[in-house]
Amino acid sequence: MSMTAAATIILGIMVAIYIIAKYFKLSTELAMLAAALSGSMAGGTWLAPRHIAEGASTYLDINLIFISATLFMNILKAAGGVAFVVRAILKRFHKTRITMLMLLALLLLVPGALTGAGSVTVLITGGLVAVVLSFMGITKVRIAAIVFIIAGLSxxxxxxxxxxxxxxxxxxMPYVGFFLPLLIPCILLALTTIFILGWKGERINLEKAFAELPPAPEKMNWIRVIIPFLVFGFLVFMGRQWPHTTPIVGLPLMFLLAALAAYLLSPVKIEIYKISRETIKQLLPLIGTLTCVGILVQMMTLTGVRGLLAVTAVTLPVVVVFGFLWVLLPISEAVLMYGAAPVIGVPLVLLFNNIGLDPIIALAGMSVIWPLGDAIPPTAIIGRLTVDVVGFKGSYGTFLKTCLVPGLIIALVGTAMVVFSARLGFLTGL
Amino acid sequence: MRSSISKFIVFVFLLSFVSGISAQDTVLKAETPILITSCGQSPGPMRIKVFLKILKIDYSYELQATTQTLITAKENGTPFKTLFIVTGASQKGMGAAGVSMKDELSRTKALIVEARRQGIKIIGSHLEGMARRSQGAAAGDNSDEQSIDAVMLSSDFMLISKDGDEDNRFTLISKNKNIPVVFYNKNMELKSNLKTIFE
Amino acid sequence: MLLRKLIISAFGLTVLILGGHSFYSHRHLKEAVVLGPGVTDVVKLGDYFDGIAGSINDCNLYILDSGNPGATILILGGSHPEEPASRLAAWLFVENGLMTEGRMIVALSANRSASTVTRLSGAYPSDFTILTKWGGRKFRMGDRWSSPLDQWPDPEVYIHSPSGQELAYVDIRNFNRCWPGRANGTITERACFAFMEMIRKEKVDLVIDLHEAELQYPVISTIVAHERGEELATFVSMMLPDMEGFNMGMEFSPKALHGLSHREIGDFSDAVSLLFEAPEPFLDATRGRTTREQLLTGIDEFVVKAGKAGLLFEKIDEKGWHIDVRIGRHTSAILQTMESWTEIMPDRPLSCEGVPRYAEVIENSTGHYLHNPATSSKVLYE
Incomplete structure (x- = not known):
């Protein structure tokens, strides 16, 4: 049997098992695990425990970042810091909607830009921004879309x-020359998104807002709120400014140290054990998904299914690739998450480089499109996380529909960056 | 027997016609001082440099030589007599040099104009086989062929690795444009060809 | 509910035990090295720099000294242990080589840590076996990056020393992005620093870093040369098709791309630095089933398909790229480099006998040149 036929059959079995598992009301995580195991069985590698374990470890670092960053934000929330900041922002800027929207977009861009993870944006500033946006008369579903899209751009x-x-x-290729090609579209698209989805609303009724907002503890002040962020920012700054004399602590420990600062500066007693338990409970579905996605990708690689998808993608005619980037990239992200970069990104960049496009600009364009896939099932990790954090109770489909317009604009801009990359080469400064 | 002889004569006649001005029989000569440069920033020119060094023949090696290089040499009283332009594009080489194929083509064009003005002999060369032709490059990348067009049509004669003529590209240029060509098969033959040219 | 929990727990425990056993066996797999007639000494990398002594990256250095005057050449195998032909080509020098002029130093596991782990989500086999007449020799399959067990966590971005160039964070565990290394850096940076110390102390003249690359990577079947090695590399590149029957191009080492051996060794020592790339379809992102067989034969229908679409920078057909071909390319290229070096610098010659060339490795297979540890008196383990 040819490799193509074998991989296609295995892919078919994996998809079928996934659908059956969902039919029997298994969670998405377990359905993915079942699909992965069925692929391994069909491929003749049976249980393959080494590969299950290895795949499960793929996103260990990202999981640790999620846990530590969420713990930090939860402690800050419990300390009353979030309520304090929301009240302060509302008090100062409630009259000028444009300034509010621009500030909030910026607030959403920073954490993800520094860490490379949209989920960190959602966890650190997403909840806070969501509260402010809701007082600006924006519906929950639109808020979720704003937070999700800008988190992806961040x-x-x-x-x-x-x-x-x-x-x-x-x-x-060295990771140089990317700063402006990434920064300019991300800022412009973030502002476009927040203006499209957040422009319509109502004037903030400050009294009503303050009455509805949870009260901030009396002793809470800016210093107590800012210092934990400064601890985090300082650790990042140290690592960048003096990379060769600063010990490498890693993002998880940076967040834990920021959490420790928030704990020590809290004006109210923090039940650290309870909050830790809640944090893990809150994140368990996300951690489960990432773990199972890792196993799924590993099994797809083992059985040749990943190769089938990759070779199919890169052997499409260039015009078709251009035309379908907006579909291909988000779907690859939805299935493989960051794994989409080595699986799909590498061959595409080689393809673009070969046909005389600027690989840096083209890759920057693709990087802007990729995060859109974080809302698409089967993984939908950031999308689901955003919906949870924002507290949107409606159907997931409505959320996706709300993301559609800014999503399409982003895909269009990203694709244009790829197609016209040769002309935009000056942005790299190389 | 008679028919065999006549066939042989026809064959020899055709061969001499097909090979055109193929220079294997014609003795092509050039003089020092030599300037070696590139059109496309591939590592090809290094091959000429290595052999000229072994042969102890003086040369200047400037991958991005400009008209000013030729003018300065003339002003200093040591004008170049031969300009070796080695074709073949390397994206890596051009990236490292900070130039594009467009830059390379315009630099080469100007260089050829100045060389003609000074009466410098131009040798167009392609040394890295099909790997440095469009067949070795990716789909849509024709920078190798652009460099060949820019140089070969303006050269006094060509020095070519036979490996790179699988599609008869250089044979046809030689025939159609009446430009003599020296082909070599083994790389070590490049050394003896250079020796003959500059002897 | 309880039953479901028990079943899932039992499944988890099974995976934990079986997977754990596989990881442990992989990390502790002993690879035999039968010392050949030319090996005159074996030292440790840590002998040149205390900062690496006793660590997982304190690898063996095999010295083949002819006793006759000449240059010193260093062969680096295992910079990226996911490129097995680079390690095995170096192995053939240690088990068969006899220097007649000059001196050779060989590392088989330049980044030993990376040889004890496989790539997450890569589904690599943990090991592979090269068949011989007397049985088989098992080798660890490794990764491009040092094991997180030895170096963790990664920074949020890797800033190379001393250039300050920003690289992907994972590349702080990439041996060929850490040159020239740092004395007080990570274990990977310290390993590079130790090699630099060795190169300087032993007055190494020529360094060859052996690699393999995916066919989709533009720098393939080529020699990447530091500017001081350009003439040598050009000469070798011209000699290989004439003398050995295969092509290997030549590329200049980019001055702005830091951390790579062909750039930094040349910049930070007197040695000439070259890097050799052979084709390895196993590394291609479009590869099909990830198996030991594919690793050894390099046969892959999907990679061939990518080639037909014009996406590859090296040819591939149904015959694939067998590991014997890849190893033979490396051994011949090294021998040809030594011969060309001697031609260019006759006062500092390098000469080696006993190592099979390209045609011989293909004809007799790699296993023919690996000796039986059971019947050999001088055996070490990697």
Whole structure:
């Protein structure tokens, strides 16, 4: 049997098992695990425990970042810091909607830009911004869409853009020249998104808002709120400014140290054990998904299914690739998450480079499109996380529909960056 | 027997016609001082440099030589007599040099104009086989062929690795444009060809 | 509900035990090295720099000294242990080589840590076996990056020393992005620093870093040369098709791309630095089933399909790229480099006998040149 036929059959079995598992009301995580195991069985590698374990560890670092960052935000919330900041922002800027929207977009862009993870944006500033937006008369579903889209853009924004970095590493291209090609579209698209989805609303009724908002503890002040962020920012700054004399602590420990600062500065007693338990409970579905996605990708690689998808994608005619980037990239992200960069990104960048396009601009364009896939099932990790954090109770489909217009604009801009990359080469400064 | 002889004569006649001005029989000569440069920033020119060094023949090696290089040499009283332009594009080489194929083509064009003005002999060369032709490059990348067009049609004669003529590209240029060509098969023959040219 | 929990727990425990056993066996797999007639000494990398002594990256250095005057050449195998032909080509020098002029130093596991782990989500086999007449020799399959067990966590971005160039964060564990290394850096940076110390102390003249690359990577079947090695590399590139029957191009080492051996060794020592790339379809992102067989034969229908679409920078057909071909390319290229070096610098010659060339490795297979540890008296383990 040819490799194509074998991989197609295995892919078919995996998809079938996934659908059956969902039919029997298994969670998405377990359905993915079942699909992965069925693929392994069909491929003749049976249980393959090494590969299950290895796949499960693929996103261990990202899981740790999620846990530590969420713990930090939960402690800050419990300390009354979030309520304090929301009240302060509302008091100061409630009269000028444009300023409010621009500030909030910026607030959403920073954490993801620094860490490369959209989920960190959602966890650190997403909840806070959502509260402010709701007092601006914006519906929950629109708020969720704003937070999700800008969180994705923040992940693509420089200095840390994991898709660009991983793909660049895959083609042995230094991660230089990406700053402006990533920064300009991310800022412009973030503002476009927040204005499209957040422009219509009502004037903030400050009295009503203050009455509805949870009260901030009396002793809470800006210093107590800012210092934990400064601890985090300082650790990032140290690592960048003096990379060779500062010990490498890693993002999870940076967040834990920020959490420790928030704990020590809290004006109210923090039940650390309870909050830790709640944090894990809150994140368990996300961690489960990432773990199972890792196993799924590993099994797809083992059985040749990943190769089938990759070779099919890259052997499409260039015009078709251009035309379908807006579908191909988000779907690859939805299935493989960051794994999309080495699997799909590397061959595409090579293809673009070969036909005389600027690989840096093209990759920057692709990096802007990729995060859109974080809302699409089967993974939909950031999308689901955003919906949870924002507290949108409606159907997931409505949320996706609300994301559609800004999503299409982003895909259009990203594709245009790829197609016209040769002309935009000056942005790299190289 | 008679028929065999006549066939042989026809064959020899055709061969001499097909090979056109193929220079294997014609003795092509050039003089020092030599300037070696590139059109496309591939590592090809290094091959000429290595052999000229072994042969102890003086040369200047400037991958991005400009008209000013030729003018300065003339002003200093040591004008170049031969300009070696090695074709073949390297994206990596051009990236490292900070130039595009467009830059390379305009630099080469100007260089050829100045060389003609000074009466410098131009040798167009392609040394890295099909790997440095469009067949070795990716779909849509024709920078190798652009460099060949830019140089070969303006050269006094060509020095070519036979490996790179699988599609008869250089044979046809030689025939159609009446430009003599020296082909070599083994790389070591490049050395003896250079020796003959500059002896 | 309880039953469901028990079943899932039992499944988890099974995976934990079986998977754990596989990881442990992989990390502790002993690879035999039968010392050949030319090996005159074996030292440790840590002998040159305390900062690496006793660590997982304190690898063996095999010295083949002819006792006759000449240059010193260093062969780096295992910079990226997911490129097995680079390690095995170096292995053939240690088990068969006899220097007649000059001196050779060989590392088989330049980044030993990376040889004890496989790539997450890569589904690599943990090991592979090269068949011989007397049985088989098992080798660890490794990764491009040092094991997180030895170096963790990664920074949010890797800033290369001393250039300050920003690279992908994972590349702080990439041996060929850490040159020239740092004395007080990570274990990967310290390993590079130790090699630099060795190169300087032993007055190494020529360094060859052996690699393999996916066919989709533009720098393939080529020699990447530091500017001081350009003439040598050009000469070798011209000699290989004439003398050995295969092509290997030549590329200049980009001055702005930091951390790579062909750039930094040349910049930070007196040695000439070259990097050799052979084709390895196993590394291609479009590869099909990830198996030991594919690793060894390099046969892959999907990679061929990518080639037909014009996406590859090296040819591939149904015959694939067998590991014997890849190893033979490396051994011949090294031998040809030594011969060309001697031609260019006759006062500092390098000469080696006993190592099979391209045609010989293909004809007799790699296993023919690996000796039986059971019947050999001088055996070490990697």
């Amino acid at each position: 992940a693509a924004a420089p200095p840390v853009s994991l898709w660009a970095m991983m793909t660049a590493a895959g083609v042995n």
